[in-house]
Amino acid sequence: MSYLLKKIAKLSILHPRKIIFSFFVLFILGIILTGRIKIDTDFFSLFPKEEGPLKVLAENIKDMGAFNHIYFLLEAKQDKNSSYLIKKGEQFVSMLKEIKINGKSPFTQIRYKRTDFANKKSFSLWAYIFFRHPERFIEKNDIKWIKRKLTSHAIKKELLIDKRLLTTPFSLKIKDFIKIDPLGFTKVIKRRVETTSFFLSDKKNDYFLSNNGDMMLIQTAINIPPYDMATLRRLLSHIKNIEVKLKDIKIGITGGASIAAAQEKVIKRDILITITTSLLGILLLFFFAYRRWITLFFIGFPLIIGLHLTLGVAYLLFGKLNILAAGFGAILMGLGVDFAIHLYDRFHSERAYGKTSEEALIISLTKTGSGVITAGLTTIAAFLTITISDVRGIQEFGFMVAIGVFFCLLTIIFVLPSSLIILDRHHEKKRGKAYIESIYHPLKVLKPIYIASLIRFHHRLIILFFIIISIIMGYFSLHVKWEKDFRNLRPKEIDPYQVYEKLIHNFRGGYEQAYFVIKAKNMDDLLSCEEKVISQLKKLKSKNDIFSYFSFSSILNSKEKANKIKRMLLEEIDFKKAKEDFINEANNLGFSVIYFDHFLKFFDNIYNNYDDFWEIMDKKETKELLSPFLVKKGTEVKSVITILYKGGEVYSKKLESALTGFNGKITGMDFVNNQIDRMVKKDITKFMILAFLGVIFLIVIHFRRLFPVLLSFVPLFTGILWMMGLLGIIGMKINIFNSMVFPLILGIGIDDGILILTRFRETGNNDWETPLLFTGRAITMTSLTTMIAFGSLISASYPILSSIGFIILFGVGFCLLTSLFLLPSLLKEFVNVRNKKIESR
Template identity: 25%
Template sequence: MERTLGALAAHNHRRPFIALLCALVLCAVGLLCARNLTLNANLADLLPDSFKSVQAIKTQEERYGALGWVVVVGDDADPEQLQRFAQDLAPKLEALPGIRYVEITRPSRFFRDHALYFLSPEDLKEVERRIEARLTWERLHANPLFVSLEDDPAPSLDFSDLEKKYGGNAVTRLSNNPSEFYLDPAERRVVVLAKPETSSSDLTFSRKIVDEVQGVVKQQDLSKYGPGFHTEITGTFQKKLDLQSQITRDVAVASSVAGVLVLLYLFLHFRSMLAVGMVLAPVGAGLAWTYGLVGVAYGQVNILTAFLGAILGGLGVEHGIHLVGRYLSLRGEGMASEQATRESFTHTGGAALVSALVAALTFFVLGTSGLRAFREFGVIAGVGMLVIILAYVLVLPAVLGLVARHGWSPRRTSTETKEAPLGQIITRRRGLLTGVSVLIVAGLLTQMPGLRFDYKVSSLEDENLPSFVLDRAVNQLIGYTQMPLVVLTDSREEEAVVVKEIQARKQQLGADSKVDFVASLESLVPGEQARKQVILKDIGKLLERVPEGQLTAPQREELTELRHQVRAAPFSVADLPAGVRQQFEGRGENGTGFVVVYPSVDQSDGQAMRKLAKEVRGVMLPDGRPAVVAGESLVLADILDLVSHEAPYILLGSTLAVLVAMWITLGGLRTALLCLTPTVVSVFALLGLMPLMKLEFNYLNILVIPVLIGTTVDAGVHLITRLASPGSDFVRVYSETGKAICGGLLTSAVGFGALFLADHPGLNSIGALANLGFGMNLLVMLVTFPALLLVLSERKRRRRAVPPRPRGEHLVDDGQGPHRTTPAS
């Protein structure tokens, strides 16, 4: 393998124009294929299409339409002006072709008027009995001839027990606010809800409809609603666009900063712009080829693969530092350019190929994940590592051959290896450094029980974006979430079964239930209305006999409200307010088959969403089929379940894959274990350091661990490979290879560390954790591992130097060095 690499490099060195022409053609093809790549930050697309939650969302979008809203929020005006703004804006928004309907008022008045119809006949009889008992008591005590033999209290007219009984149902939740509009007088805020035709997962439509809504708002004369009046837009569609913009901005910033930092470090490392170009040219070509393959295979990048340019660039530069550094060193020793190229790619290139193969294999293990973001990241990163090595073999020797033809040769002073003072210290204090390192790592391992997993969805969606913050305020104003779950059914009978079952589960779980309320159109129309109307008329006759003169003002208001309620006529689905019907009707002529479940918990809490999913799933329909439940909350629950299930297997698989690959490529298990040691030590030290640094795992940054396993083994491979060369001197090898290892780890850290600049919390946490991991590995590689190697080497040398001694013989030192002696001598 090494000889083949050297021969290919020498061939390309001799024929640079052919090699560079091939590279340029491949770059042109790659860039052509990658020109239409788009970013997809949709949460549902993180899971494969085979997941039921993903299939359910697609079915829901086809039948029910969009779950979210485009929400226009008006702020800083008097309540009358806020209502006027909502009334003026609603018809103009409803006229937009992409808007199904607009909602500005609550159904509170309708449901309060018909509230008594939602009581059972038995409870209505109980209401009638209590009123009649109180009237009888009042009539008796008003008679001056009546003498009570017992001091009985007046019969109670407290109906709080009945209110509690019906307090959690949909009607109560939909009518619990006295305001007719979605308005908060204290906050001086009003909300206008516009329901689009298409789901927010279609970003092109989302951008179009939000722009149209903004256009309508800008056309309004907002000054007539007050001097400080202003508007903002939030809701599911605006949140998706803001998240997309944030990640796009983070990609641009992270990639730019990573490029500048790598360029700066390479210049400081080599002190030659030509050498910098030699390192970056193959990396640029490899990235162009890789993203061309991404364009052909996927056509888009996700929240993770969008940053692979910076990450692969940092990892790829590491190989260039080793290869160009070795070439310059050999040229400085007087070796010809072609021979130096062959030698560099034979040994250092062989180590780079082993490292790339191992890293690629680790990424491919990550590519077995069911989570689409991880799978695509693993496949693209694995292919990218191999492609970049191919680019180095094709491009770098050709560049070296081309500049050699034009008479360029490196300055001797730039390639002289100075003995690193740290190498001398490690040689003299190897035992002490090994012991101290063992104690430090052991101390960090004691902190591992403090490791935590952050179940908040903020790792996938930035909950601190202005539209997210405003959206939570809108939910509080409305009184329930704008993003419910939808249970898909095929008939009114199935709707009734689902509503009854979920209500029963909610009642059984009590305070542990994650459901706020559940409703369907039929559940909003009570049964036995004719029978209840007869009872209500009887109650009305009793209420007419109530003497108002003896009541307080609040009691008179309650009496007036109650008299109004008992006069309400029976109603059907057609009589429900349009705003209510529209929320439960899907696309097309058939509006049946939807049960809406409103969660009672924060939908950014992953653990709560897992419990919610368990509570609402598994409802059996009359024909024995399980009801299909759709919603982004269930996608989140599935993502968490998948990550929790796969993480141990991926970590174990990555470690075993690295070990087996190194065993095969390095030719021995002992050598493979030795090269893997610094990676294992640094990863465990990182896990112990995380609780001390207040870092937690989340849905995204957990992939850093297998990535560290795959990308940090090359440092050990390079060091062991160079030390195994005949006649190698530890201090000299450490000084030369240690510099390259340091540069390689730093550039790898730059690739991941650029994510530390991302505003997105999940991506930011990847950068922080990766930087900490690379920093820990750098300390282990520069101090702990070399000291351990020297200790092991010394013990091995002693065992070889001292043959087994006969019985009774022992070593003495009389000042002339240790030698064997016996008691007789």
């Protein structure tokens, strides 16, 4: 490696401008590609689409067009009754219908009532379907009710009511409804259609109102593609303008589309804030240490090149950044700057002690450079181990950071030496050697002189102190808990999430949701399968194991069940006599029988077997009603049964056990959480083993002796133990994402020990103080920059990123403390013991 680094040093001395120009060209190319990269707000894209609840849920969300749903939650800003809210809701709906984007309405569906039977067209369609195929809607319990309605006395009573209604001022509005259904049979279909709402609302009216009447829900579907965020933002802007016009109404917006728009905004803001704060913090620290503004260029330029090259590669490979990868920029700033610090610090020190630019550069690259590359490779190895994760988001994150570290290492190894040579030659030519000598002077900032003094007199006390604190932290580390519910990792400040929680609380009673997905070749097979599942769900409901369910079969009967219902109807009721009774009673009351011509067909249809049911159901109104339950995929049809239950492991296991063996798959957040939990725990074990083996392999190659290999792990393991203890003390939970940073801390935290021990070896293993005073300053700088970079993630809105930042901030911080205090104390003890053995001889 020394031979290769010496060649790079000579290349930087001979052709510095060519090197910088070459990397500048790559930088421009990286910027062009970076401008094309997109943000992926889909949380489920972080995970693999392997079999199980996760895949079922992700497919269900896609197939049911969840992204295209927007829910509006209307609340009166002052105490108002439900009638006022309904009036404002109707006004809001009319305004929504007036919205035009590119000349077209963005809405394909707007629903704010359980049924729309007040609409003549909709009522006529459903009545026609019912009277042509009554067996598809009538249930066993309805037969006795229909039989009573078709007695001569009941027919006369109902027609008398109709006649009186036709003499009221409302006759013009209701005459067509009486003409279509004079006996009120469509109450059967209305009752079944009302069950299609996924939301628990006030049963006293047809509107989606909360039980206390202070909220109104409006469901919509839009025709905006998921990737067209610009058009979506235009729509949301229109809606905000409507809210301004409806001054006394607060409009909450949630649903897949609004959540995606809010997430994109938050992710972009997090990327900008974390990268900016980490870069500024690092540059300010660098200026504080070296007091030269030009050094900010030495550090900033290679880092920015590495960042854009990484984003360019990310665009070519992935085309977009996921939620987790959004934090990689800040992380890269902290990791990449470490290499520059070590090289520049060594270069500055050599120049301060009288070496020429060329000599200082060769020493820096050949001596410190080998340790820097080894440290860089261990970091890359640690990140590459997580690319074998089963979690796609973690794979991409690990790959991007590994590639980023590689590019930063590459640019710093070439660009930094070339920049230093160009600058020194420029100053020497313009201002002379005296000015150069005044720039390079021994540095005392961040030099651990006092730590060295403390170790010189109290190294054993320091060792004892670290042992005691480690025992205490070890105890608290046993109290660290695991976060299973990844919904707790959502940013709290995103308004659509808060509105969604309010919606669930007020319109679903706060119940957990599960979904049972069934696939079949045709509609009737689908309904038959559903009916068997529903019979099992009824048993669970009777035991209070579930609260409620909503399904396709809640509206319609399967062909098999319909045939049974039809036989029972014909056995129980004489429809020919009922028809005669109706005609006679209508004539006696002065009605023209022709007026009820369409209704009278009902009595004849019951004896016929029409095969046009699904053809009739293929209308816009019926499709809108069935769309929450049903989707066609190629030659298959799929239905989704939504189940409300108390949630938690006990009830989810009961539900899963009860539905095992049925033709379908169960999913829901409880089931997804369990699958991800198993997946990630397996990954963590795999990561730690591979990262540990990879780091050991590289360190063994570097030191080629057991003693320094073992010593290099002491500060690392102590730092990790302290970090775990701190998590236990403050009650922070380990989650599926921040758990992946443990192998990263293994790769990052080991660097300090490697660099101190490398410098210790240069002294012939005789001087513990020189590594501390010289390398200690550099590792303090590198650790602080890493802590600044990762610390910037704490400000991120996503708990995913902020928890990662917190853990690495303290993990690296504690590794730094142990490297500055514990490791030199152990080296001093080693030197003392060895010297005593030599003296005793």
